Amino acid sequence: MSNLVAYPVLLCFGTGILQLLLHKRVVLQRALALLSSMAGIVLSVLLTYTIWTSGIQVQTAGGWPVPFGITLTADLFSGLMMILAAVVLFTSVLYIFKDMDAASERTFFYPVLFFMMAGVNLSFATGDIFNLYVAFEVMLISSYFLMALGSKGPQLREGLKYLLLNTVASSIFLVAVALLYGVTSSLNMADIAAKAAMDPGNPYITLAGMLFMVVFAAKGALFPFYWWLPRSYYYVPNGIAPLFASMLTKVGVYGLIRVFTLIFVHDSGLTHSLLLVIGGLTMLLGVIGAISQYDFKAILSYHIISQIGYMIMGLGLYTVLGLAGAVYYIAHHIIVKSGLFLLSGATSRITGNTDFKHYSGLLASHPGLAFTFFATAISLAGVPPFSGFFAKFALLKAAVEKGAWGIAAVSLVVSFFTLFSMIKIFRKAYWGRPSGQRIQRDRKDYIAALSPAVILLALSVAMGLGGGYMMEFALATADQLMNPAIYIEAVMGR
Amino acid sequence: MELLAALLIGLLLGVGTYLLLERNMIRIVLGTMLITYGTNLMLLTSGRLKTGRAPLLGGSDIQTAAEGGGGIVVDGISYVDPVPQALILTAIVIGLATTAFSFVLAYRTVQEYGTDDLLELRGVEHE
Numbered sequence: 001m002s003n004l005v006a007y008p009v010l011l012c013f014g015t016g017i018l019q020l021l022l023h024k025r026v027v028l029q030r031a032l033a034l035l036s037s038m039a040g041i042v043l044s045v046l047l048t049y050t051i052w053t054s055g056i057q058v059q060t061a062g063g064w065p066v067p068f069g070i071t072l073t074a075d076l077f078s079g080l081m082m083i084l085a086a087v088v089l090f091t092s093v094l095y096i097f098k099d100m101d102a103a104s105e106r107t108f109f110y111p112v113l114f115f116m117m118a119g120v121n122l123s124f125a126t127g128d129i130f131n132l133y134v135a136f137e138v139m140l141i142s143s144y145f146l147m148a149l150g151s152k153g154p155q156l157r158e159g160l161k162y163l164l165l166n167t168v169a170s171s172i173f174l175v176a177v178a179l180l181y182g183v184t185s186s187l188n189m190a191d192i193a194a195k196a197a198m199d200p201g202n203p204y205i206t207l208a209g210m211l212f213m214v215v216f217a218a219k220g221a222l223f224p225f226y227w228w229l230p231r232s233y234y235y236v237p238n239g240i241a242p243l244f245a246s247m248l249t250k251v252g253v254y255g256l257i258r259v260f261t262l263i264f265v266h267d268s269g270l271t272h273s274l275l276l277v278i279g280g281l282t283m284l285l286g287v288i289g290a291i292s293q294y295d296f297k298a299i300l301s302y303h304i305i306s307q308i309g310y311m312i313m314g315l316g317l318y319t320v321l322g323l324a325g326a327v328y329y330i331a332h333h334i335i336v337k338s339g340l341f342l343l344s345g346a347t348s349r350i351t352g353n354t355d356f357k358h359y360s361g362l363l364a365s366h367p368g369l370a371f372t373f374f375a376t377a378i379s380l381a382g383v384p385p386f387s388g389f390f391a392k393f394a395l396l397k398a399a400v401e402k403g404a405w406g407i408a409a410v411s412l413v414v415s416f417f418t419l420f421s422m423i424k425i426f427r428k429a430y431w432g433r434p435s436g437q438r439i440q441r442d443r444k445d446y447i448a449a450l451s452p453a454v455i456l457l458a459l460s461v462a463m464g465l466g467g468g469y470m471m472e473f474a475l476a477t478a479d480q481l482m483n484p485a486i487y488i489e490a491v492m493g494r
Numbered sequence: 495m496e497l498l499a500a501l502l503i504g505l506l507l508g509v510g511t512y513l514l515l516e517r518n519m520i521r522i523v524l525g526t527m528l529i530t531y532g533t534n535l536m537l538l539t540s541g542r543l544k545t546g547r548a549p550l551l552g553g554s555d556i557q558t559a560a561e562g563g564g565g566i567v568v569d570g571i572s573y574v575d576p577v578p579q580a581l582i583l584t585a586i587v588i589g590l591a592t593t594a595f596s597f598v599l600a601y602r603t604v605q606e607y608g609t610d611d612l613l614e615l616r617g618v619e620h621e
Contacts, residue, residue: 130581137588144595148602156603157615160519163596167526168514170592174533174585181578182540231617 005072016114029110040086048079056490073127076477091452096239116142158232169218176211190491200266209264220252223281230301238345242338261481276316283309296354323478325394332387339456356428359436370430377422387463506532519610530589546572
């Protein structure tokens with residue numbers, strides 16, 4: 001029994017409630033947000049360290065015996081995701097202080113932000129399939145609010161489409177849960193996995209697996225359900241765009257990896273080959289979308305899709321090295337992608353716009369911004385010594401070892417186009433004749449807006465230089481994921 | 495009974511999907527509502543329909559309770575499985591909140607654009 005699993009969730013939830021009570025005192029809300037996001041990093045690191053030293057942490061809510069009550073279960077993968085969520089929240093909060101408009105800050109922005117993070121953390125912590133649905137909904141309903149915050153026309157329009165898509169996807173989620181419950185009469189993921197292992201050929205379980213694939217593909221923006229992402233993320237306010245871009249779709253990816261390494265592992269010839277194809281198409285179509293765009297934020301939005309393809313590639317390969325590569329890639333992507341979105345925000349603070357038509361040549365006046373972007377961008381493309389190189393290297397090695405030459409080739413081509421479109425941003429926005437720098441801001445303001453992105457870049461460099469340690473951690477995580485018996489034993493054998 | 499429920503679920507999901515494909519915004523929102531109802535009914539059916547008495551057990555009964563036939567059996571008397579009902583309760587509340595929010599969002603969008611035809615709300619690239 002360890003209550004540590006619940007603390008990151010409770011921290012975010014408690015902060016949200018306190019901020020709700022203080023909704024007229026913006027300064028106090030800001031202080032709470034900063035303190036809570038720092039405490040979140042400490043708690044999630046502590047949790048992951050505990051999992052590293054003494055195994056998977058399980059908490060049963062209300063002390064009910066295991067298959068009946070709700071269990072919270074955190075393995076290394078959950079712990080890592082919670083750390084990443086806390087780090088991105090912390091840097092986003094730093095940037096939000098600079099960038100959020102005052103009217104939004106007064107209209108319940110901070111409480112809803114923390115409720116969303118409570119949902120995100122709960123979906124990483126939960127060991128119960130229905131509780132996962134609830135966590136998703138807590139996260140989603142907060143994200144609808146944040147997406148529409150400010151009530152500009154396009155935000156409402158794209159927010160409505162995002163909401164409708166997710167409502168339908170959530171209904172399919174419930175259908176899949178109902179099917180699983182009907183077959184196994186259990187909601188506990190470890191219990192379901194144990195029962196599925198006793199009856200490996202059951203067609204209803206495979207059907208539920210396929211439904212889960214559709215659900216998480218829709219929420220994680222995978223082929224063929226990725227079309228909603230570029231439009232809706234484009235209109236998310238700059239301050240929260242990093243959180244949306246790096247965390248929300250990754251919760252879908254987390255769900256996919258969780259259920260397809262724990263429950264639906266008995267028909268991997270069908271399901272995991274399908275995932276491999278989906279991963280390849282996702283990365284290819286995402287990057288093709290990206291190279292067709294001429295807007296900073298739009299290119300980045302399309303790149304989210306193509307990079308989710310890499311993570312699914314690791315899951316589809318379904319080897320220890322492949323999953324380790326996927327875990328490494330998720331960590332790398334969350335850090336670097338939030339950094340890039342923060343930089344796009346910092347750039348549009350100078351130019352008032354993200355469209356390349358309206359500005360160029362920021363290198364002359366803002367060299368710090370330009371070079372931070374350059375370093376983060378080549379990290380995304382996978383140039384050593386940044387974190388992207390090692391993540392892609394592990395994935396590629398796993399693909400070659402498995403003899404999956406098709407996906408290996410696709411991932412290399414996509415990597416090249418990623419570099420191409422990152423260079424395009426650099427060339428259009430930072431090179432050339434200086435123009436379009438409409439908004440004059442003082443130096444202090446500029447540094448404050450840039451520093452969160454510099455923190456994330458430093459983390460990416462650290463994850464690259466400490467690649468050995470990071471890979472060791474990723475391999476241990478993948479080892480746990482590949483052996484569902486460890487997870488089942490930790491939950492059921494109590 | 496289960497067959498009847500399955501047909502009803504199919505009908506609700508079918509009509510919901512048909513409404514989703516409409517261009518009118520309110521019909522789409524109503525479509526998601528019907529789909530939500532269909533899935534709630536499916537959750538109920540997943541615990542089998544009317545397999546025994548209402549699941550009101552006393553303190554000592556819980557000790558001897560055992561699973562069987564899609565429900566709970568205590569001293570030879572079978573009771574209905576209460577879990578799906580608890581799930582539906584949660585799902586209904588979430589569905590209510592989401593539907594309410596989508597109506598507000600739809601209303602504000604119509605106010606902003608003066609149309610409820612989604613074909614006209616496709617939007618141009620990054621205005």
